[in-house]
Amino acid sequence: MASLSGSRPPLFVTLLLFLALALSAEAKVRRYRFHIAYKYKSPDCFQKLSITVNGQSPGPTIIAEQGDTVVVEVQNGLLTENTAVHWHGIRQIGTPWSDGTEGISQCPITPGETFVYKFVVDRAGTYIYHAHYGMQRSAGLYGLIKVAVPEGTVEPFAYDYDRSIVVNDWWHKSTYEQATGLSSVPFAFVGEPQSLLINGRGRFNCSLPSASGAVCNLTNPDCSPSVFTVVPGKTYRFRIACITSLSAISFGFEGHNMTVVEADGYYVKPFVVDSLYLYSGETYSVLVKADQDPSRNYWASVNVVSRKPDTPTGTAILNYYPNHPSRAPPTAPPAGPLWNDTAARLNQSVAIRAHPDHVEAPPAASDRTIVLLNTQNKVDGGHVRWALNNVSFTLPDTPYLVALKYKLKRAFDARPPPESYDYRGYDIRSAPPNPNATSSSSIYRLGFNTTVDVVLQNANTLNPNNSETHPWHLHGHDFWVLGHGAGKFDPSAHPAGVFNLVDPIQKNTVPVHPYGWTALRFRADNPGVWAFHCHVEAHYFMGMGLVFEEGVEKIGRLPDAIMGCGESKRLLRP
Amino acid sequence: MASLSGSRPPLFVTLLLFLALALSAEAKVRRYRFHIAYKYKSPDCFQKLSITVNGQSPGPTIIAEQGDTVVVEVQNGLLTENTAVHWHGIRQIGTPWSDGTEGISQCPITPGETFVYKFVVDRAGTYIYHAHYGMQRSAGLYGLIKVAVPEGTVEPFAYDYDRSIVVNDWWHKSTYEQATGLSSVPFAFVGEPQSLLINGRGRFNCSLPSASGAVCNLTNPDCSPSVFTVVPGKTYRFRIACITSLSAISFGFEGHNMTVVEADGYYVKPFVVDSLYLYSGETYSVLVKADQDPSRNYWASVNVVSRKPDTPTGTAILNYYPNHPSRAPPTAPPAGPLWNDTAARLNQSVAIRAHPDHVEAPPAASDRTIVLLNTQNKVDGGHVRWALNNVSFTLPDTPYLVALKYKLKRAFDARPPPESYDYRGYDIRSAPPNPNATSSSSIYRLGFNTTVDVVLQNANTLNPNNSETHPWHLHGHDFWVLGHGAGKFDPSAHPAGVFNLVDPIQKNTVPVHPYGWTALRFRADNPGVWAFHCHVEAHYFMGMGLVFEEGVEKIGRLPDAIMGCGESKRLLRP
The missing domain is CATH 2.60.40.420 (Cupredoxins -  blue copper proteins)
Incomplete structure (x- = not known):
């Protein structure tokens, strides 16, 4: 373009550029390479072999716009294990072979092989990807897919910033050990998780007897808490995905209400909660206004519901700028609603309706x-x-x-x-x-x-x-x-x-x-x-x-x- | 055959029967089904998930006669892992696709699949089978193949009884953890084994700090020592296979000489040792006469050589009948020869020659x-x-x-x-x-x-x-x-x-x-x-x-x- 500087481009060039930009804005190809490999991770300070995508768990977030084609080259770098990756919430219209369900839509991807998933993300919203093979999702192979509305499309709610949260539960035993117990006689259940992770970070008590004999280090940067920094007065869209292996959860920001506006990619008739129940595989968007006392930080907290909890509250920090991001809130993390209040959870399920303008x-x-x-x-x-x-x-x-x-x-x-x-x-x-x-x-x-x-x-x-x-x-x-x-x-x-x-x-x-x-x-x-x-x-x-x-x-x-x-x-x- | 009872069968029936028996004696088909699965095992008293064949590690011994066809249906019952099984020492003449080497002779056997290995065991001798995929052999997938000489064939040595020994080294970390360390920067080596196993049994010291946080139980029957019962005055052929992952070893029977007569299926010009060096993948037959004081038991012992040992002596009991099989010998288990005596090991290698009558x-x-x-x-x-x-x-x-x-x-x-x-x-x-x-x-x-x-x-x-x-x-x-x-x-x-x-x-x-x-x-x-x-x-x-x-x-x-x-x-x- 340097040669054109200083002179006005001819009209047809301008038109071509405009068309090219318009087309690319409408249907880009978003390419990702996922290298799947085992790596030692300490997401809750306890060292464990995890399945990672490009060295990370959760893996990188896929970002696209409605109508884009997403191409993900999944390279299986596991030693002896196969894999398959499912794009949870993507309907795979016209590409049923890209659903990533081993035994259903494809053979497993054997070690060393690269499998190319190609699909259109035809609806805006918040989605998930994760292993769909054995119990590999539990071993750490998961991440988010964020599909934006096309440029110019107005969503039925407004916010200043868009943030993502993925919640998972975490065990210290390998998925091999878990699966062996599940398929044994007598049956050995996986039990309650050791930790709840927010964006892949949690905290285990390394002084517990069950940490002995393991590398457990509370100062490991892997397990420093996630921080969500907010500017007082601004409104945040938090996309929250629940990708737990077992746990139903309640999620909340201490002292803040949340307005639920999206569920699994559909606009919700807005409703306000102080604690949101989420079930594995669900995604929500909630709006949160940073309207509380700005002199301190607050907890984001996750608790187990529906099963009698035996897992500490999972926490992250809602950091009011300009407080220090790692400054602990002066309060104890909220314990959340009663774990066994089935009626309250049923009520929330019933409350989720289509947005009136998007029925x-x-x-x-x-x-x-x-x-x-x-x-x-x-x-x-x-x-x-x-x-x-x-x-x-x-x-x-x-x-x-x-x-x-x-x-x-x-x-x-x-x-x-x-x-x-x-x-x-x-x-x-x-x-x-x-x-x-x-x-x-x-x-x-x-x-x-x-x-x-x-x-x-x-x-x-x-x-x-x-x-x-x-x-x-x-x-x-x-x-x-x-x-x-x-x-x-x-x-x-x-x-x-x-x-x-x-x-x-x-x-x-x-x-x-x-x-x-x-x-x-x-x-x-x-x-x-x-x-x-x-x-x-x-x-x-x-x-x-x-x-x-x-x-x-x-x-x-x-x-x-x-x-x-x-x-x-x-x-x-x- | 019931209808023939009481009457003499016609000559042609007798001949047919004779022919059928003669043929079957010459070339039987030996069928095995191997179900490969993870199972909790405590081979050295420390509980670990092991890869087993039909629930066992070592797996069942394949027994055949020279010229037989062996058919092994290997069913992969692992959750997400492939497998492949190699028949170590079998030349696979005419059946190169049955060698079981993943990436070389075959694609891996994916979970749920059954792969049928079919091959002729064309030479008598002592052989091994084991996984040939990733580091699954180290996880426990191994066993013996005993091929007898055809009936009527005289071997160049005599013995009363035939016994088998397989020696392995054992780690408490999973092969996933081991392999992740080996392929990491910085490099993390697997280190010296925690135990040496004789016929899948060893003993770890459960009071060591490294046993904390694990199920380690010295009274677990999985780790009661192997016993080889001998009758005083009799001569035993011990087939000894070394299927260690890392260790070169010395093996001996306390107070007894061994006459080496077979190596990898070939007759050896006999030589006498009190301690035999073995390297991973080798098999030997030795003759041992039960000619010592019959009032006590003796140790069979394995020690690491070539690497500076950091593993206790592996032991089994040579039980002189009628002493109680589990009665411990009154002596300490032999520590074996110096670990770093390379010249002695080289000398043994040079000493192994073909038997004069079988050159x-x-x-x-x-x-x-x-x-x-x-x-x-x-x-x-x-x-x-x-x-x-x-x-x-x-x-x-x-x-x-x-x-x-x-x-x-x-x-x-x-x-x-x-x-x-x-x-x-x-x-x-x-x-x-x-x-x-x-x-x-x-x-x-x-x-x-x-x-x-x-x-x-x-x-x-x-x-x-x-x-x-x-x-x-x-x-x-x-x-x-x-x-x-x-x-x-x-x-x-x-x-x-x-x-x-x-x-x-x-x-x-x-x-x-x-x-x-x-x-x-x-x-x-x-x-x-x-x-x-x-x-x-x-x-x-x-x-x-x-x-x-x-x-x-x-x-x-x-x-x-x-x-x-x-x-x-x-x-x-x-």
Whole structure:
């Protein structure tokens, strides 16, 4: 451009430049390289081998604008372990092979290989990426995706600055040890996390006996608390992602209200809370005004809810400029709401509605209703597993997408899984009278472009007087949240009265509360094979999931890169 | 057969039966199923997640007769990790795809998959199987293969009973932690093992500070010592396999001599020792007569040699019947020979000759001599690696066998690696003057049916006054051990004078001693792609290996099962 300086460029050059800029603003390609490797990290001061992206956990944030194409070259630098990375909340319209779900949309990426994920981020919002293989997400492979609205688009709320928060729970045992316990007889649960991490930082008490024999160092910079600096009087949008392995959490800024404005990429009818419940796989945006006494700092705090907590409050510092960022607030970190106040959590779930100016009404009726009772069971010689309608999900070693497209018949169980359970006879408040269940890789095949209702029915676990919270995540779609309820859902009576068909929020992840039910609706309009599962890492591992197929016949030739494992080796023709 | 009882079968039935029995005795098919999974084990009383075969580490012993076909279905039950199993000492004549070397003969076996290894055990002897992927061998995936001579064949020694011993060294850190340290800058070595295991049993001192925070229990039956019960006056053949990850060892039975009669499946000109040196990957048979005071038990003991020991003596009990098997000997376990007596170890190496009645003379001359200087170097930004002639070996993510057979040109570096080094100018007694080296996946391509000499030249590591022992293992062949020497080998002067062409032993694994050299010869007569590498797990991981190719054009269609990874995905034609 130097040659043009001092003289006015001809009109056509100006026009071309304008067009080029306009086009690039509309649909940029955002390229990332993710090198996945083990690295020693001390996120809570306790040294542990973590799975990192480019040396970091959480990994780098992917930043894009609505309509952009994101290309991520994932290089597997693990020694003997495969991987696969899921782009949580991205629907993968037209790119079902880029969903990153091992066993479903692709073969695992073997060590040394580079797999290129390419997809369009078609909706603005706050999303997540994370490993979708074994329990690698728990080992640290996760991060954020921030998709901005197109330039010139006005969002239904205003703020001065945009900040991101990702919350995780953290164990000191390796995911190998955890998974071995989960699949052993007798069963050994992972237990409560040692720490809660905010943007990958927490704090463990190194003087505890359980830290002995380990490198635990409270002065390690890895575990210095996260700091969110705010300028008094300004309003902040905090994007908060919950990517916990197990814990449902409450999150708050000490002494500050939060106005909830976005959930899973959809605008919410604003509501104000002092503490926000989040479930694994959910994202929210909240607005916070820095309107408190500016002479001090405040805590950001995370606490476990729904399970009896045995984990210290996770903290970060809300730093009022110009106080020193590391100056501890003069107060104790808030303990958050009562852990076992199920009604309050149900209330929040019900309060989340679509923003009045952004309502997209659901189809008025569904073509099919699948009712899923989740129970804890004993399968295959006493292994504790989760089941849906008495079927515990097992992943095949050939991805469904490949098996269905190329008719590899031995790849999975072709018998359809059950559509419902004995909802009249089953007592959801007791442990299963017969704890036996079966394992299967069977899937739900959906009519293309049909509307599907799914009702998640919670129940008692194997232990008396215990029902857990399960955040369910659907791949390839957003769904309308038609309703939440306490107790047993009656598919013959409930829908007319209790479904919200007026302004339901759309989401990709939604909790089902203890002893409660959650109903959702979606259009099976995205050709592919899509997981739907509890987002608790251990629960999916223990069989709490299923797979939907729709329109697989509309998909063209699959990329070679997703194949090579299991039955897909039969497609080798050297 | 019930219908024939009471009446004499017709002659042709008798003949058929006889033929069937004779054939089955000559060439049985021995079928095994190996389920590979993580399991908590306490082999030295300290609980650790181990990789097991059918729940065991060491895994079950494969028992066959010379000429049998062994079929092992290896089912990968690891969560996110691949595997591959090598049949160490089996030449895989006609079955190069069954060698189990990930990146060389096959793609890794992904979780959930079953890979069927099928091969003929064409020579009687004592062999090993173990993982050949990452550092999984160190994690516990190993076991023995015992191949008996055909019925009626007389061996050149006599004994009453046949017993097996496998020795391993053991760390409490996971192989992930070990490998992360090895590939980090700054470098963190695995260090000396915590224990030495005899048949998978050792003993750690649970009161040591390093046991705190762990489950360490001296009464755990996993770590009760191995017992070898002998009847006074009887002679025992002990097959001893050394499958250590790092350690060179001395092994002995307190108060008893051992007569060495077999090495790596070849009969040895018998010689008597009170302590036998073994190097990782070697197997021996020794004869021991139970001719000592029968009123007590004796120790079997293992000690580290060549590296300054920081590991307690590994022990088992030689139990003289009818003493109680667990009765401790009244003496302290033998400390073994001096750890740094290199001359004694070299002497043993030189003493191992072919049995006079079983000499198979080597070809009188070689067609090619490859001289390999091994050095420790810094590669790619300060990573400590091993190199041969300044090239540090890296495995490609497409197996050579597939890449060569199907001409996948991007799979590996096609430039030939160097045949020799500056043997006149290089000072093997100093650290490398320029520690930089390069990494490469290049291979040595051998003329089919040519005779190849390899001279391994040891040198100083990066640290002053330090040279290590490296046990080199060749896949796909046995080689003649032409000579061992101290100091620098001069390829222009040495061979005529120092090579033993009269009665060299054949082996598949041989040590090169500190500051010494070892020369070996083999015929490149087995179509395939064959690893040749230091059998120290960390050393191979750090680049101390290479690959030979010979006659790959003579190999027919490769099994689909070995493909699917890396560039071999290009062979997918759905």
